[in-house]
Amino acid sequence: MIPAKALKTRSAGAADTLPIINHRFAPNSVRGVSGRALQTLRRLALRRRVWYLALTKLERGIVDLTIKLFEEVRSRALSTALASVLAKLSGAVASGYLYRFEVVGKRLAEALSAAAVQWGHEDARFWRYNLSYIRCLGINYLNSVSKA
16 A cells, blocks of 8 residues: 555645545545545656556546546545545555556466466466566566567
8 A cells, every 4th residue: 555645745734645545445435535635646646657557548537527526525426436446546556667567467477377278287377366477477578578
């Protein structure tokens, strides 16, 4: 999880930290979150370059409209939608660059694991859950792709 002190704005006091970071993002825990706290989390995700990678266009739209239209989340439906988005976003922000490796590596690990199982290697079905293997594949792939 993200430490609350890392989510303060420059001029923010203790009341402007993100209270939702320490929760498991149940829909009721998102209620009462301020637009300013969401804006701080959005800014942090943009700085760490995971905003576009971690969220779909729809999820980014939900957060952006919540920031623009609401001072505080009170709606049960909106808090339910924000709970899953914020869980995904906080995980991406907390792990930073490792998140990129895991996104790419997970797809590769699943494909390689399925191929190895078809070839008769039964233990290969566990490869897709091995975090070290996933990160290794992601790092190798992202470092080998030409930047042209």
